[in-house]
Amino acid sequence: MMNKFKLPFGFLRAKEMPGPGKFNIWIAMLGFSLGCIALIVSISILNGFEDIVKKKIISFEGDLRISGFRNFEKELEIIKYMDGISFAVPFKKRKGLIIAENELTEMLTFKSVDLRYLKNFYNIDYDYKAKKDNIPEIIIGLMTAQKLNVKKGDLVKITSPLDQNLSFGIPRVNQCRISQVFNTKVLDFDNQVVFIPEEIGNSLFVRKKIPDGIDLRLDGLTSLDVKNKIIDKFPYLNITSWKDTHHQLFEAMKLEKIGTFITLLLIILVACLNLISCLLLIIVQKTKQFAILKVLGASYKTLENLILKQSLLIGGLSSLLGLSFGLLTVFVQTRFGIIKLPSDIYFVDVLPMEISFNDIFLINLVIFLMIMIAAKISSSKIRKTDFLKVV
Numbered sequence: 001m002m003n004k005f006k007l008p009f010g011f012l013r014a015k016e017m018p019g020p021g022k023f024n025i026w027i028a029m030l031g032f033s034l035g036c037i038a039l040i041v042s043i044s045i046l047n048g049f050e051d052i053v054k055k056k057i058i059s060f061e062g063d064l065r066i067s068g069f070r071n072f073e074k075e076l077e078i079i080k081y082m083d084g085i086s087f088a089v090p091f092k093k094r095k096g097l098i099i100a101e102n103e104l105t106e107m108l109t110f111k112s113v114d115l116r117y118l119k120n121f122y123n124i125d126y127d128y129k130a131k132k133d134n135i136p137e138i139i140i141g142l143m144t145a146q147k148l149n150v151k152k153g154d155l156v157k158i159t160s161p162l163d164q165n166l167s168f169g170i171p172r173v174n175q176c177r178i179s180q181v182f183n184t185k186v187l188d189f190d191n192q193v194v195f196i197p198e199e200i201g202n203s204l205f206v207r208k209k210i211p212d213g214i215d216l217r218l219d220g221l222t223s224l225d226v227k228n229k230i231i232d233k234f235p236y237l238n239i240t241s242w243k244d245t246h247h248q249l250f251e252a253m254k255l256e257k258i259g260t261f262i263t264l265l266l267i268i269l270v271a272c273l274n275l276i277s278c279l280l281l282i283i284v285q286k287t288k289q290f291a292i293l294k295v296l297g298a299s300y301k302t303l304e305n306l307i308l309k310q311s312l313l314i315g316g317l318s319s320l321l322g323l324s325f326g327l328l329t330v331f332v333q334t335r336f337g338i339i340k341l342p343s344d345i346y347f348v349d350v351l352p353m354e355i356s357f358n359d360i361f362l363i364n365l366v367i368f369l370m371i372m373i374a375a376k377i378s379s380s381k382i383r384k385t386d387f388l389k390v391v
Contacts, residue, residue, distance in 0.1 A: 024278045025314060031271025032315050032367070033322035038264045039363050040326025040355060046257045047359070048352025050250070056186040056347065057242045059123040062089070062215035063223050065245070066230065068238040072210040075234060079214065082229060084221030089117045090211035092201045096160035098140070098194060099173075100148040108144060108194050110160060112201020115139075121217055124182045124195070136200050137179035141190030145181045154178050158196065160204040174200055185347030187246070268367055272374045275315055279307055279378035304379040311375035319367050323360070330355050 069075055072090075080088035092112040099105050115137070118126040124139060138158065145151060159173045176196070184190055196204075218226055223241045230239055243250060330353045333339055337350035 024274060024281060028271050028274040028278050028314055029318035029321075031267060031274055032318035033325070035264065035267035035271055036319050036322030036363065036367065037326040037329070038267060039261065040323065040360075041329055041353070042260050042264055043257065043359050043363070044326075044330045044353040044355040045351065046253070046260060047354040047356065050253050050257075051354050052348055052352050053186055053249070053253075054242070056184055057246060060184055060186075060189055061242055061245070062087075062121065063218040063241065064216040064227060065213050065240050066216065066237055067213040067240075068236060069210060070236065075237070076214060078233065079216075079230060082226070084218055084226045084229070085216055086219035087117065087121050087215075087217035089113055089121050089215045089217075091213060091215060092205050092208050093212050094160050094205050094208070096158055096194075096204065098144070098148065099157040099159070100150050101155060102149055104148045106144055106147055108140075109192055110158065110194050110196050110201065110204070112196050112198055112205065115195065115197055118180075118195065121215065122195070124180060126180045136174060136176045136197055138176045138197075138200075139180045139182060139195040140178055141193065142181055142183040143188075143191035144194065145178070147191070150178060152178055152181055158194070158200070158204070172204060172206075174204065176200065187249070265366065268370055271315075272370045275311060275371070275374045276378050278314065279311060279375065280381055282310065283307070283378070283381050307379040308372075308375040311371055311378065315367070315371035315374070319364070319371075323364070327355065327360075329353075 066079065076088065076090065079085065090113070094110055095107060096110040097105055097107055113122075115126060118124040118139065126139060135155070138156070140148075140150075148156070150156060155175060155177055157173050157175050182190065216226070223243075227239050227241070230237060333351060333353045339351040341348055341351055343349050
């Protein structure tokens with residue numbers, strides 16, 4: 001049985017095809033390949049940055065946050081021993097003022113936590129056992145340290161006037177030592193948050209009787225599963241995930257991905273227009289061959305299928321080549337990190353790339369539909385041609 005693509009392939013490689021026809025075919029194939037490579041690489045870069053931002057947010061804030069307690073001690077004891085929860089860290093938050101010895105000041109958010117959780121939960125390198133004196137220790141961000149012109153080991157004063165009972169008209173001030181300077185390089189955390197010990201938080205936030213919330217780190221279960229388990233036990237609690245808290249950021253990333261996809265799809269669109277011109281040129285150049293097939297009993301549908309197969313050969317093979325090269329680029333960069341980034345500008349040292357099956361499927365689906373549309377437009381020329389007059 002003759003291969004179904006043998007005749008269409010023979011039309012494309014026929015020696016009598018003039019130079020312009022072959023040139024158009026090569027241009028169309030190059031367009032499909034480059035478009036597919038650009039889509040794969042660009043989408044994988046956006047996915048890579050999104051994944052890193054997500055991981056940094058989770059490492060700094062946790063997977064879930066709980067608030068709205070009625071009986072805090074009882075609820076905490078039950079929640080922290082639930083399946084799928086590896087850490088449950090209570091915290092208090094309040095705006096406050098940090099004052100350096102050089103009199104520079106900065107208004108920040110003080111987050112009062114048990115500092116023993118900083119390394120394992122908040123991914124901040126801190127050794128609470130290394131404390132040498134009774135001066136309380138705080139942990140500030142790199143941008144805050146640069147603004148205050150302070151460094152690790154310097155003494156500062158902190159106060160929270162908004163949550164104070166005033167004594168003689170002067171708010172309570174605590175002297176602390178900077179024990180660590182963290183650098184997350186994402187979402188301006190380095191210029192927003194200062195970690196302070198629980199005992200200092202309790203002395204500053206005198207109006208707060210219980211913690212504002214609990215940060216949860218999950219292990220083995222999804223956020224939705226754990227959230228449902230907690231709601232089943234305590235339906236009145238308010239539970240938010242990192243995605244809820246930063247939904248605007250990730251919506252912006254999603255729109256950026258859609259915009260990039262549509263923009264780069266214009267390359268494929270241009271290749272499709274070139275493909276249409278190629279197929280129309282083939283129909284004109286091969287009119288006699290089509291006429292012979294018609295005389296031999298071929299129907300218009302058979303001739304249209306011939307054009308469809310030629311379209312699939314040109315667009316499909318070139319797209320497959322572009323897809324293979326794009327995925328190879330993603331694999332090599334992910335495995336070896338060949339393309340470096342300046343770490344003082346970006347929050348990563350190498351260009352991140354990540355591609356999913358859904359992205360590959362969507363790209364291939366769109367390209368296939370565009371190829372089919374190009375074939376349909378081109379094959380309409382066949383029904384308008386009276387091949388019997390040509391013979």
